[in-house]
Amino acid sequence: MKRIYLGIPVLVYFISRLFYLRAYPVYYDSFEYTDFTQKVTLSNFRQVLLSTHQPIHTFYLLSILWIKQLLNISPELILVLISFLSGLGIVIIFYLWISRADNRKTGFRALLYLLAFPYFFVVTTNIFYESALLFFQLFALYLLWRGARMKKIALIILSATAFFCATSIFIGTLILFPLIIYMFHPLKNKKNIRYLLIFSLIFIFLLFFSDLMILGNLNNLVNKYLSHASDFTSKEGGWFLFVLRAVRNIFIQAAANLSVSGALIFSGALIYNFRKNKKIRPAVYILAVILVILMQYWHAGLYGRLAFFIVLPAAYLLAKTFKSLLNTLLIVLLISATTFHYIRAAGNKPPIYKYADTVNNYQPDQELAVVTSDYNRFLYERESRPLFVIRDRPGIYEDLRVFIDNNLNKNYRVLIDLPAISYPYLQFDGDFYHVLPSNKTISEGMQAILQNYQLEDVVVLEKQAVVFYVISKNRKRNELFLLKQPVNKSYYFPERNAFYYDPVIFIINSLRRLIDFNKFGR
Numbered sequence: 001m002k003r004i005y006l007g008i009p010v011l012v013y014f015i016s017r018l019f020y021l022r023a024y025p026v027y028y029d030s031f032e033y034t035d036f037t038q039k040v041t042l043s044n045f046r047q048v049l050l051s052t053h054q055p056i057h058t059f060y061l062l063s064i065l066w067i068k069q070l071l072n073i074s075p076e077l078i079l080v081l082i083s084f085l086s087g088l089g090i091v092i093i094f095y096l097w098i099s100r101a102d103n104r105k106t107g108f109r110a111l112l113y114l115l116a117f118p119y120f121f122v123v124t125t126n127i128f129y130e131s132a133l134l135f136f137q138l139f140a141l142y143l144l145w146r147g148a149r150m151k152k153i154a155l156i157i158l159s160a161t162a163f164f165c166a167t168s169i170f171i172g173t174l175i176l177f178p179l180i181i182y183m184f185h186p187l188k189n190k191k192n193i194r195y196l197l198i199f200s201l202i203f204i205f206l207l208f209f210s211d212l213m214i215l216g217n218l219n220n221l222v223n224k225y226l227s228h229a230s231d232f233t234s235k236e237g238g239w240f241l242f243v244l245r246a247v248r249n250i251f252i253q254a255a256a257n258l259s260v261s262g263a264l265i266f267s268g269a270l271i272y273n274f275r276k277n278k279k280i281r282p283a284v285y286i287l288a289v290i291l292v293i294l295m296q297y298w299h300a301g302l303y304g305r306l307a308f309f310i311v312l313p314a315a316y317l318l319a320k321t322f323k324s325l326l327n328t329l330l331i332v333l334l335i336s337a338t339t340f341h342y343i344r345a346a347g348n349k350p351p352i353y354k355y356a357d358t359v360n361n362y363q364p365d366q367e368l369a370v371v372t373s374d375y376n377r378f379l380y381e382r383e384s385r386p387l388f389v390i391r392d393r394p395g396i397y398e399d400l401r402v403f404i405d406n407n408l409n410k411n412y413r414v415l416i417d418l419p420a421i422s423y424p425y426l427q428f429d430g431d432f433y434h435v436l437p438s439n440k441t442i443s444e445g446m447q448a449i450l451q452n453y454q455l456e457d458v459v460v461l462e463k464q465a466v467v468f469y470v471i472s473k474n475r476k477r478n479e480l481f482l483l484k485q486p487v488n489k490s491y492y493f494p495e496r497n498a499f500y501y502d503p504v505i506f507i508i509n510s511l512r513r514l515i516d517f518n519k520f521g522r
Contacts, residue, residue, distance in 0.1 A: 002104060005095070005099070005104040005105065005107060005108040006092070006095050006099075006107075006108075006111075008108070009091060009095065009108065009111035009112065009115060010088070010091060010092070012115055013087065013088060013091050013115060013124075016115065016121065016343070017084060017087065017121070017124055017125050018084075020121075020125045020343060020346040020347070021080050021081075021084055021125050022080060022125060022126050022127070022346060023074065023076040023077045023079075023080045024076050024127075024349070025076070025127055025378070026126050026127070026349075026350050026352075026430045026431070027126060027127070027128070027301035027302050027429065027430045028300040028301030028302075028375065028429070029128075029300065029301045030079070030126065030127035030128065030301065031378040032052055033061075033064075033079055033127055033129075034075055034076055034079065034127065036048060036049075036052055036061060036064070037064050037068065037075030037076075037078060037079060038075045040061070040064065040065050040068065041065075042065070042069070045062070045065055045214075046214060046215070046216055049061055049214070049215075050215070057129050057169055057170060058168045058169075058210070058211060058214055058215075059165050059168030059169045059210075060082075060129040060132055060133070060168075060169045060170075062168075062214070063082065063132065064078060064079065064082070067081075067082070076127065079127040080125070080126065080127055082131070082132055083123060083124050083125065083126060083127065083128055083131040083132070084124055084125065084131075086124070086131040086132040086134070086135040087120070087123070087124030087131050087135075089135045089139070090114075090124075090131070090134055090135050090138055091111060091114070091115070093135070093138050093139055093142050094107075094110065094111065094114060094138060094312065094315070095107040095108070095110070095111055096142070097138075097141075097142045097145065098110050098316060098319070100146075101145070102320070105323075106316075106319050106320060106323075107319075109318075109319035109322070109323070109325075109328050110315045110316050110318070110319035111315070112319075112328055112329075112332050113262075113314070113315040113318045113319060113328075113331070113332060113335070114311055114312070114315040116262075116332045116335040116336045116339055117257060117258050117259070117262060117311045117314070117315070117335060117339070118256070118257070118258075118259050118335075118338045118339040118341075118342050118498070119256060119257040119258075119302070119304065119305060119308055119311065120311050121339050121342055121343065122302060122342055122430075123302070123305065123308060125346065126302075126430075128302070128305065129169055129170065130170075130305050130308045132169055133166055133169045133170050133173070133308075134308055134309065134311075134312075136162050136163070136165040136166035136169065137163075137166045137173060137176065137309065138312065139162045140159050140160075140162035140163035140165075140166055141159075141176075141179070141180075141183070143155050143156075143158050143159035143162060144156065144159040144163075144180065144183055144199070145183060147159055147195070148183060148184055148192065148195060151191065153195075153198065156195050156198055156199050157198070157202055159199060160198070160199045160200075160202035160203040160206070161202070161203075161206065163176075163180070163199075163203050164202075164203050164206040164207050164210070167203070167207055168207060168210065168211070172294060172297070172306060175290050175293060175294065176290060176309075178286050178289070178290070179283075179286055179287070179290065180196075180199070181196065182282065182283065182286055184196045246292070246295075246296055248436075249295045249296055250291075250292060250295050251263070252303075252304065252435055252436060252437075253295045253303070253304035253307045253310075254266070254267075254295075254304075254307075254310065255435075255499065256303065256304035256435045256498070257304055257305075257307060257308060257310050257311055257314075258310065258311070258314055258335065259334075259335045259337070259338035259339070259499070259502055260338070260499050260502040260504045260505055261331075261334040261335055261337070261338075261502055261503050261504050262314070262331075262334070262335040262338075264504065265318065265331055265334070265335075266314045266317065266318060269317050269318055269321040269322075270284070270317060272321065273317060273320070273321060287313055290309070291307050291309065291310055294306045294307045294309070295307045300374075300375070300429075301429065301430070302429060302430060303429055303434055303435050303436065304435065318331065334503050337501045337502055337503055337506075338498065338499060338501060338502045340501070341498065341500060341501045342431070342498070345431035345432070346431070350428065350430055350431045351376075351428045351431075351464055351465050351466060351496075352375075352376055352378065352379060352428060353379065354461060354464040354465075354466045355372070355376060355379070355380075355417055355419075355466055355468075356379035356380060356382075358459050358461070358466055358468065359380065359383075359415060359468075360383070362415070362458075362459070362468075363413065366413045367385075367410070367411070367412045367413065368385050368386075368412060368413050368414075368415060369385060369386040369387070369388070369403070369404075369407035369412045369413070369414045369415070370385060370386070370387050370388070370414075370415050370416075370417070371387075371388045371390065371400065371403070371404070371414065371415070371416040371417070371420045371471075372387065372388075372389060372390070372416075372417050372419060372420045373389065373390045373391070373417075373419040373420045373422075373423040373424075373427060374389055374390065374391040374392075374423070375419060375423075375427040375428060375429065375434075376417060376419040376420070376427070376428065377389045386403070386407055386412065388400060388403040388404075390420045390423045390446070391423075392424065396445070397445040397446065397448065397449050400446075400449055401449050401452070404449075404453065404471055408471070408472070408473055413470060414470065414471040414472075415458075415468050415469070415470060415471075416450075416455075416468070416469050416471055417466075417467065417468050417469075418466075418467040418468070418469075420446075421442055421446055421450070421469070422441050422442055423443065423446070424443070425438045425440050425441050425442070425443070426438070426441055426492065428465075428496070431496075431498075432496050432497060432498040433496050433497055433498070435498055435499075441492065450471075453471045453472060453473065454471070454472045454473070454474045455469040455470070455471060456469060456470045456472070457469050458470050465493040465496050494509075
C-alpha cells in the first residue's frame with residue numbers, strides 16, 4: 001500500500017509525458033540550446049558557451065556536453081531527456097520530502113496537483129533548463145532540511161553542492177538564499193550557525209572557482225552575473241504604471257504556471273491558511289518576496305517560467321487544504337483543462353514550423369524575401385534568402401521600408417507573415433499566443449509603413465494559424481482596410497490562447513457571447 005502513493009503518480013508521469021516528448025525546439029531559447037548541443041565539443045566548450053546569449057546557464061550546458069560524450073544520440077533527444085528525467089526526479093524527491101515531513105497521503109495528493117499543473121507538463125516534455133533547475137533547487141532544499149534536522153554534516157555538504165548546481169544553471173537561484181537561512185532557524189543555535197557557514201563556504205567556493213575555470217577570466221565571470229540585471233519590469237511611465245505592470249505579472253504568471261482555475265484556488269487556499277495558521281506566515285512572506293521578484297524579470301519563451309518554482313508550494317498547500325480525495329480530483333480536473341490543451345497541441349508542431357514549411361513550398365522558382373518577427377524567425381534563419389526581423393529597436397520601421405523597396409527593385413517576391421504585422425502583439429510563444437494580454441493587433445509604426453504598399457493575402461491555413469501577405473508596389477486605397485480587418489477579426493485564432501479551455505475563462509467567454517454588452521451603451 002505504501003508503494004502505491006508514489007507508484008501511481010510515477011506511472012501517471014510516464015504515461016502523460018513519454019508519448020509527448022518533443023525532441024525538437026519549440027520555444028524561444030530552445031533553438032539556441034539545440035544549436036549549442038550540435039556545435040559543442042570538449043575542445044571548444046568555452047568558445048561555444050561564450051558565443052551564446054545565455055552563458056549564465058553554465059552547469060546546464062556543461063551537462064549537455066557530458067551526456068553528448070556518453071551517449072550517441074541526437075542533440076535534441078539529449079535536451080528533452082534532461083527535461084524528462086529531471087521531472088521524474090522532482091516527482092520522487094517532492095514525495096519523499098512531504099511524506100517524511102507530513103505523511104504519505106499528503107505527498108500523494110501533492111503529486112496529483114503537481115502533475116496537473118500546465119507548466120509542469122510543458123517544462124518536462126520540451127527543451128528547457130527549468131526542469132533540471134527545479135530538480136537541483138528541490139534536491140538542495142530537501143537535503144538541507146534533512147541535514148539540519150538530523151545534524152549530519154555530510155547532508156549539508158551535499159545540499160551545498162546541489163545548490164551550486166542550481167545556481168550554475170540559473171543565477172536567479174541566489175534569490176532562494178533567504179529561504180536557506182530560514183531553514184536554519186533559530187540562528188541562536190550555534191550548530192545552526194556553523195552549518196549555515198559550512199553550507200555557504202562550500203557553495204561559494206564551488207560556484208566561484210568553477211565559473212572562473214570554465215569562463216576563463218574575471219571579466220567573463222562578471223558579465224555572466226550582470227548580463228541580465230536590466231531585464232526587470234519597466235519603470236517607463238512612472239511608478240504607478242510600474243506597480244500596475246508588477247501586479248499584472250504576478251497574476252498572469254501564476255495563472256500561466258498553475259492555470260487560471262488553479263491560481264484562483266491556490267490564492268483562496270493561501271489566504272485561508274495564512275489567516276488560520278500563524279506559524280506558516282514567515283515562510284509565506286519569504287516565498288512571496290522570492291516569487292514576486294522572479295515574476296518581474298522579462299524573458300522570451302514560455303513566459304512565466306522563471307517563477308516555475310511556484311508549482312511546489314502551490315501543490316503542497318493545495319494538498320494540505322483539500323484533504324478529501326473527491327475534492328482533490330475535482331480541482332485536478334479543473335486545472336487539467338488547461339494542461340490537456342497543451343497536451344493536445346503537443347501532438348503537432350507549433351505554428352513557427354508551419355510558417356517555415358509554407359515559405360519553403362511557396363513558388364520555389366521565385367526569389368523570395370521574408371519579413372517576420374523576433375519570435376518567428378528561427379527556422380527562416382536556416383535558409384539563405386533575405387530576411388528582415390521585426391524587433392524592439394529604434395529605426396526598425398525605416399529600415400523595413402528600405403528592405404522592402406530594395407527587394408522589390410530586385411524583382412523578389414516579398415512575403416510578410418502575420419507575426420511581423422502584429423508585432424509585438426499576438427506573438428506565438430510555442431503553441432499558443434504569448435500570455436500577456438493586449439487590446440492591439442498592429443503597431444502604429446507597421447501600419448504607417450504598410451499603407452504605402454499593396455497587400456495580398458496569399459496563404460491562410462486557419463487550423464495552423466498561418467497567414468502571409470505578398471507586398472507589391474502598387475497601393476490601393478482599400479488596402480489599409482484590408483490590413484486592419486483580417487488582422488483584427490478573421491485572423492485572430494482564439495483557440496491559440498493557452499487559457500482557452502480553462503473553466504473560468506470558458507464561463508467568461510460564454511457569458512460574453514450570451515450578453516450583448518453594446519446594448520448598455522458606452
